[in-house]
Amino acid sequence: xxxxxxxxxxxxxxxxxxxxxxxxxxxxxxxxxxxxxxxxxxxxxxxxxxxxxxxxxxxxxxxxxxxxxxxxxxxxxxxxxxxxxxxxxxxxxxxxxxxxxxxxxxxxxxxxxxxxxxxxxxxxxxxxxxxxxxxxxxxxxxxxxxxxxxxxxxxxxxxxxxxxxxxxxxxxxxxxxxxxxxxxxxxxxxxxxxxxxxxxxxxxxxxxxxxxxxxxxxxxxxxxxxxxxxxxxxxxxxxxxxxxxxxxxxxxxxxxxxxxxxxxxxxxxxxxxxxxxxxxxxxxxxxxxxxxxxxxxxxxxxxxxxxxxxxxxxxxxxxxxxxxxxxxxxxxxxxxxxxxxxxxxxxxxxxxxxxxxxxxxxxxxxxxxxxxxxxxxxxxxxxxxxxxxxxxxxxxxxxxxxxxxxxxxxxxxxxxxxxxxxxxxxxxxxxxxxxxxxxxxxxxxxxxxxxxxxxxxxxxxxxxxxxxxxxxxxxxxxxxxxxxxxxx
Amino acid sequence: xxxxxxxxxxxxxxxxxxxxxxxxxxxxxxxxxxxxxxxxxxxxxxxxxxxxxxxxxxxxxxxxxxxxxxxxxxxxxxxx
Numbered sequence: 001x002x003x004x005x006x007x008x009x010x011x012x013x014x015x016x017x018x019x020x021x022x023x024x025x026x027x028x029x030x031x032x033x034x035x036x037x038x039x040x041x042x043x044x045x046x047x048x049x050x051x052x053x054x055x056x057x058x059x060x061x062x063x064x065x066x067x068x069x070x071x072x073x074x075x076x077x078x079x080x081x082x083x084x085x086x087x088x089x090x091x092x093x094x095x096x097x098x099x100x101x102x103x104x105x106x107x108x109x110x111x112x113x114x115x116x117x118x119x120x121x122x123x124x125x126x127x128x129x130x131x132x133x134x135x136x137x138x139x140x141x142x143x144x145x146x147x148x149x150x151x152x153x154x155x156x157x158x159x160x161x162x163x164x165x166x167x168x169x170x171x172x173x174x175x176x177x178x179x180x181x182x183x184x185x186x187x188x189x190x191x192x193x194x195x196x197x198x199x200x201x202x203x204x205x206x207x208x209x210x211x212x213x214x215x216x217x218x219x220x221x222x223x224x225x226x227x228x229x230x231x232x233x234x235x236x237x238x239x240x241x242x243x244x245x246x247x248x249x250x251x252x253x254x255x256x257x258x259x260x261x262x263x264x265x266x267x268x269x270x271x272x273x274x275x276x277x278x279x280x281x282x283x284x285x286x287x288x289x290x291x292x293x294x295x296x297x298x299x300x301x302x303x304x305x306x307x308x309x310x311x312x313x314x315x316x317x318x319x320x321x322x323x324x325x326x327x328x329x330x331x332x333x334x335x336x337x338x339x340x341x342x343x344x345x346x347x348x349x350x351x352x353x354x355x356x357x358x359x360x361x362x363x364x365x366x367x368x369x370x371x372x373x374x375x376x377x378x379x380x381x382x383x384x385x386x387x388x389x390x391x392x393x394x395x396x397x398x399x400x401x402x403x404x405x406x407x408x409x410x411x412x413x414x415x416x417x418x419x420x421x422x423x424x425x426x427x428x429x430x431x432x433x434x435x436x437x438x439x440x441x442x443x444x445x446x447x448x449x450x451x452x453x454x455x456x457x458x459x460x461x462x463x464x465x466x467x468x469x470x471x472x473x474x475x476x477x478x479x480x481x482x483x484x485x486x487x488x
Numbered sequence: 489x490x491x492x493x494x495x496x497x498x499x500x501x502x503x504x505x506x507x508x509x510x511x512x513x514x515x516x517x518x519x520x521x522x523x524x525x526x527x528x529x530x531x532x533x534x535x536x537x538x539x540x541x542x543x544x545x546x547x548x549x550x551x552x553x554x555x556x557x558x559x560x561x562x563x564x565x566x567x568x
Contacts, residue, residue: 247558248513248567249506302565325503356567364501373498406491422561423568447494457507460568465554468524472531472546479536 025156027061028052030116032161034152038168038224040144040232041262041386042439043125047152048081050118053111061107062092063121064100064153064210066219072125074386074437075409078105081118099215100153126386126437129232131287132225136264136345138274142286143173143264144232147223150178150200155210162201163222170196171227178220198224231289232262233385236348238438242376243395243421244359246457251362254354255380259339263287265346275342289343294380295332298323300355305337307351314338325361353380371402372452375445378408379438387438394448395419395430399456405431408444412436425463514563520556524549 030050037044051061065073078087087105094101103121111117132145152161165175175198177191184203192199200222207214239256264287278284296303299322305312315337323329339349363374376394379387396403403416411433418427431448489497508516527549534542561568 243567245562245567246504246506247508248562249504249510250562250567252567326499356565360503360505363504364498365504366497366501372504373494373501375498404489406489406494408491421568422566423558445495447491447498449494461551461554461558463554464557465550468553469546469550472528472550475532476539476542476546 026053026055026058027156028054029154029156029158029161032152032154032158034161034163036146036148036163036165038129038144038146038166038226038228040129040228040230040384041126041234042384043128043146045123045125047121047123048118049121049154051116051156053113053115056111056113058111058115059107061105061119062155063103063105064155065103065123066100066149066153066215067098069125069148070101072128073123074126074439075441076103076121076123078103078119078121080108081120083108087119097212099212100210102155102210124439124441126439129228131232131262131264131345134264135267136287137267138271138288138344139278139285140264140267142228142232142345143225144228145223145225147221150181150220150222151203151206151209151214151218153209153215153219154206155208157208158206160202160204161206162199162203165198165200165224167196167198167224167226167228169227169229172196172198173225173227175224176222178222180220181218229286230384231286231343233289233382234260234262235382235385235387236260236389238379238387238390240379240390240392241395242393244363244374244397246359246397246452247460249359251357251359251374251376252354253357253376253380254352256350256352257382258348258350259343259382259385260348261287261289261343261345263345266344270344287345289339291336291338292382294335294337294353294382296335296355296380297357297361297377298329298331298333299361300333300357302354302356303335304354305335305351307340307349309340312337312340312351314340322358322361325364366449369449370451371449373447373449375447377445378435378442381440381443383440388436390435390438391432392435392446393419393430393432394446395421395428396448396450397452397456398424398426398428399459400429400450400452402451403429403431403448404450405433405446405448407433407446409442423460423463425459508559510562513559517556517559517563520552520559524553524556527552 030052032047032049034045034047076089078089087108090104092102092104105119107117129144129146132143152163172193175191175193181190181203184206186204235257237258241254243252284290298320300319303317305315315335318334320331320333343349362376363372365372378392379390412435414433417430417432419430420427433446527545531542531545531549558568
């Protein structure tokens with residue numbers, strides 16, 4: 001009797017839980033505007049929600065992201081419009097049957113009944129565009145296709161919403177027209193284009209749409225086919241190794257980059273003549289990459305750039321003067337580098353780029369805890385690219401202990417291992433952090449703190465000294481060993 | 489410690505300063521290694537009757553040589 005009562009309670013609670021989690025009518029969206037800025041490998045989506053609380057005491061607002069959108073999103077941030085501080089967001093777990101995943105945004109202050117607020121939700125999507133003629137000849141333009149859902153999903157009622165898709169150039173080849181949206185359109189066109197912006201909307205009175213029912217009945221995919229004038233780049237794999245030396249007061253950063261041109265694959269043969277004439281007239285086609293301009297830290301020395309064949313000399317470096325640790329760098333060093341061959345669509349290029357910076361610019365000494373704190377940037381960003389996988393390894397001096405680290409955004413995994421290099425006896429501790437889908441928004445420094453007692457600094461000289469002493473002892477015993485064949 | 493705390497802490501602390509200024513390292517390497525060489529030469533001239541002296545010279549030469557090699561590595565760009 002008691003068991004069946006308990007199961008009945010559980011069943012009732014289980015049936016109610018999904019509706020409880022979808023946060024019933026506690027908010028209403030008075031206006032939602034989604035602006036999609038089309039790019040090559042990264043697409044910026046900025047959604048502004050004008051919300052109104054229907055009940056008093058609301059502190060959490062839920063944003064819905066469609067399943068396919070969430071897979072493509074690699075960075076997100078929620079802010080109150082006009083303010084600089086980001087709000088705390090939590091991605092809620094979803095089950096496989098749900099049509100969208102919910103993101104809980106903690107509002108900065110409690111909203112009373114009928115209180116309003118403007119929230120801006122920014123996200124960056126990677127691998128969201130596809131080259132539409134998938135193969136293009138060297139002289140063809142680079143055309144990309146971007147697809148997304150027509151409606152902005154939300155667990156609350158939306159009074160009016162519109163989606164603006166902006167391309168960098170006004171050369172939009174085509175855009176899809178939504179069908180069967182008459183119940184949401186009041187007057188005016190379903191989709192309009194002016195200049196470089198295609199506007200879908202305004203659509204009125206959309207009931208809570210974050211569920212399977214709305215998505216299967218009303219949601220449709222829209223696509224925009226546009227011309228993109230810059231190379232679409234992907235770094236398939238980045239291995240970054242950062243080595244700290246206390247004796248040399250030096251921080252060495254070495255990047256092993258596997259670069260891939262994700263534009264349309266080359267159709268036909270590569271014509272050097274065509275490439276040279278395009279270069280001469282300054283009309284290089286956008287899916288040919290022949291130079292990269294990278295920003296390196298100020299005060300950089302000993303920059304090296306080589307690939308499998310050897311040193312690559314086609315590069316120019318302009319060094320910015322070193323700045324002390326506390327001040328923000330006014331200008332970065334600029335490396336203008338050219339790969340050994342121009343990268344056409346679908347081509348790969350792997351190279352190693354390394355440089356030294358003074359340790360004073362990156363490491364501080366915490367006398368209170370007896371620890372050193374080092375700040376290292378996560379990547380050297382290649383403009384317009386996305387890093388598919390990155391492993392950042394920070395190698396501490398030998399004998400470092402008590403290692404703690406923190407990353408500016410969550411890493412996929414982290415591990416501490418031992419790295420052995422020149423003049424090592426016990427090996428150096430190395431912290432390895434792995435990341436996925438890094439874009440230009442994933443800036444910030446990784447902080448690692450470690451303690452290094454004075455004797456640990458002496459370990460290397462003593463190791464070398466022991467070796468010298470061994471040689472001297474060899475001489476000492478050699479002088480005293482009689483190797484003559486006949487006794488005197 | 490959370491990210492913002494460690495960020496402000498790092499910005500406010502004094503920066504790292506090496507025990508030996510890096511600009512002096514090439515000269516230190518030269519002096520230490522040449523004295524190691526001289527002491528090794530002297531060690532080779534010592535007679536067998538004075539093992540204490542030999543050990544003393546060997547110890548001094550090894551210590552100087554250890555520091556000299558580390559300074560040499562740093563001054564040529566292998567920052568050990």
